[in-house]
Amino acid sequence: MALQVQTHTIDGIDVLVIGGGIAATFAAIKAKQAGARRVVQVDKGTVGKTGNSCFAAGVIHVCFPEDDLDDRVLRLTRAQGYLAQQDLIRDHLQESHVILEELRRYGVHLVMNTDGSYRRMAGRGAYPIVQFFSTQLMDSLRKYAQSIGVEQINRLYLTDLLSRNGEVTGAVGFHQHSGDFHALRARATVLATGSTYYKSIHPGQRDCSGDGFAMAYRIGATLGGGEQNDQPANAMPARVDVGPGMNKWMGEGAYFLNSKGERFMVRYSPKLKERSGLPQIVAFFCIEARMGRAPIMMDARHFGPEQMGRLYQMLPLPQREFESVGVVQDGKFRKTVEFCPTGPTTRPGVVVDRDYASRTPRLFAAGEACPPSAVVTGLAAAATSGARAGTSAARCARDAGDPGDENGQVGELRERAFAPLARPEGLESEHVLLELQEAVIPYDVLLLREGRRMARALQRVETIRDQDLPMLGAYDLHYLRLCHEVKNLTLTAELTLKAAIERKETRNILREDYPFTDNVNWLKWIRVRQEGGEQKWWTEDIPIDTYPVAPKREAELAYLWKMARDQGVVSVKDGRIEWASE
Ligand SMILES: Cc1cc2nc3c(=O)[nH]c(=O)nc-3n(C[C@H](O)[C@H](O)[C@H](O)COP(=O)(O)OP(=O)(O)OC[C@H]3O[C@@H](n4cnc5c(N)ncnc54)[C@H](O)[C@@H]3O)c2cc1C
Structure with a gap:
């Protein structure tokens, strides 16, 4: 495709915020409120209409002043398998109530x-939740940010960060309508580009393609945490395109049944049952599937008018979608709904400190662009981290002076960004995506793990990296974006699999060949960065003795496997899991 495009340079930005979700929008608002003169927020779609945030299912997990803060830190730390940065988790919980008040002031409709x-x-989890009216949340935030002078640029797909002498000095990308190339020079940059589910059945996440992880990796930022997550995957209707709502359906008392009609969550997790956390739900879905007891069905046929009324109020779109396929008729669930885990959510995120500053000067990160150890999954933590990152970036912009120019990088990055357009006959990105999905999404790769299976998946990913990516071709700007996304997803998969193979234990994700949680050797974070064109991997000890919550320094059968063993599903032989069916 012969493109007549121009390069535009936007100078004088104090804080550049990349992303259009809740983390990014809070970062932009807070940077502005902290005194940054020029705050520019860029989204590859439209701010407030992309990513996970706008699809969120009406639920916010907030720590109220009357809640037991220590207990909540303990629970989130456990949910992270003790890999949490506990100081950040505590900050988040303490600030979550303030954020809730701000959401209300910015015009978000909450249930009062x-x-x-x-x-x-x-809802799911031990503490009650606050509810909001679905898509209205991000619309309110977008408008509030505009009202205080945040400049928003939509449809600009950012491909790379700019850097000079090891400092980040902005970003570049192409506009998806005009094709024009933009170089944005900024004193401080906040990356809030979200997570990934590998474009699987999870709604709202097709924009989340690991772009931020890959951009940060390419300029040598330190990444970590891709192999562990408080939310290894979500669980969604398998055959109906209905996404958000599980928390609410489970909160109202829906159950999961296996193919024998058994309510299996009651057996594995008698206390919270279907309201257990996602690590448990996903693990027991996998175990039931491995035992030949899939498909898993959600049953809400017992819901009465009161429950249905609340669902129609909080989740109008999913409820209408259920109506359109005959699952809900005359205001009642008439059929059960098949559920399965989504693609794995893996976050080799930008390692941050308490100010959400990365280890690369002038680069900050927020929300799901950070590793799970720093930011737990959910709107509240995305918002509190965004708020802190924005404030810190404004401070940096004030103190750090102007970034210099980037020594001709823009031209080189432009050439790289448009390269697939020169190969319209090349490989189609959707085919490569399918190959990648086939390598990483099956439940027995990253959700039910085993070293040899992961090594085989990694081999497939490396083949895609070496043989397919260089051949990617694009007919137009739409396909150009898809090429970049699949390239970034491939890197995300590679980093995740390497870290997952390296972590030789089960923490909150099942690993058959290492079923023990090893608090002697594995209270560690795995880190990676690109240095001189090579991948450099290392581990860092978690400063667990300086944190209030610490597990016993011993290795013991992981709690998920214990729950399965207690049901007679597995046993442990020679340090490996043996399945009862074998
Ligand atoms: C279906 C669904 C339901 C959920 N329900 C709830 C719920 O009820 N309660 C709850 O607490 N949590 C919920 N979650 C989780 C919650 O939505 C996320 O944790 C949170 O929204 C993450 O926010 P974020 O800002 O970090 O990322 P996102 O909201 O995913 O935003 C990432 C942004 O980055 C942009 N971006 C990415 N790459 C680029 C690029 N190259 N150039 C420019 N822009 C880019 C994307 O367009 C997007 O705007 C749900 C998630 C999903 C998917």
Whole structure:
């Protein structure tokens, strides 16, 4: 395709925020409120209409002043398998209530009691949740950011960060309508580009293609944490394109049944049952599948008018979608719904400190662009981390002076960005994506792990990297974006698999060949960065003795495997899992 495109340079940006989700929008708002004069927020779609945030299912996990803060830190730390940066988790919990108040001030409609207090209701997890009215949240935030002078640029797909002498000095990318190339020079940059589910059945995540991880990796930022997550995957309707809502359906009392009609979550997790955390739900889905007891069905046929009324209020779109396929008729669930885990969510995120500063000067990260150890999954943590990152970036912009120019990088990056357009006959990105999905999405690769299976998946990913990516071709700007996305997803998969193979234990994700949680050798974070064109891997000890919550320094059968063993599903032989069916 012969493109007549121009290169535009935008100078004088104090804080550049990359992303259009809740983390990015909070970062932009807070940078502006902290005194940054020029704050530019860039999204590859439209701010507030992309990524996970705008699809969120009406639920916010907030720590209220009357809650037991220590207990909540303990629970989130455990949910992270003790790999949490506990100081960041505590900051987040303490700030989450402030953020809730701000959401309300910015015009977000939250569910309130008649006396003006927040209505807290049961959801997944031990603490009650706050609810909001679905898509209205991100619309309010976008408009509020605009009202205080945040400049928003939509449809600009950022391909790379700019750097000079080891400092980040902005970013470059192409506009998806005009094709024009943009170089944005900024004193400080916040990366809030979200996570990834490898474009699987999870709604709202096709924009989340690991771009931020790859951009940061290419300029030598330190990444970590891709192999572990408080949310290894989500669980979604398998055959109906209905996404958000599991928390709410489970909160209202829906159950999961295996192919024998058994309510298996009651057996594995008698206390919280279907309201257990996602690591448990995903693990037991996998175990049931491995035992030949899939498909898993959600049953909500017992819901009465009161429950249905609340669902129609909080989740109008999913409910209407259920109606359109006959699952819901005359205001009642009439059929069960098949569920399965989504693609794995893996976050080899930018390693950050308490200010959400990365180890690369002038680069900050927020939300799911950070590793799970720093930012737990969910709107509240994305927002609190965004707020801190924005404030820190404004401070950096004030103190750090102007970035110099980048020594001709823009031309080189432009050439690289447009390269697939010169190969319209090349490989189509969707075919490469399918290959990648086939390598990493099957449940027995990254959700039910085993060293040899992961090594085989890595080999397939490396073949894609070496043989397919150089041949990618694009007919137009739409396909150009898809080429970059699949390239970034391939890197994300490679980094994740390498780290997952390296972590020789089960923490909150099942590993058959290492079923023990090893708190002697594996209270460690795995790190990677690109140095001189090579991947440099290392581990860092978690400063667990300086944190309030610490597990016993011993190796013991992981709690997920114990729950399965207690049900007679598995046993341990020669340090490996043996399945009862074998
Ligand atoms: C279906 C669904 C339901 C959920 N329900 C809930 C819920 O009820 N409650 C809850 O607490 N959490 C929920 N979550 C999780 C929650 O939505 C996420 O944790 C949170 O939104 C993450 O926010 P984020 O800003 O980090 O990322 P995202 O919202 O994913 O934003 C990432 C942004 O980066 C942009 N971007 C990426 N790459 C580029 C690039 N190259 N150039 C420019 N822009 C780029 C994307 O367009 C997007 O705007 C849900 C998630 C999903 C998918």
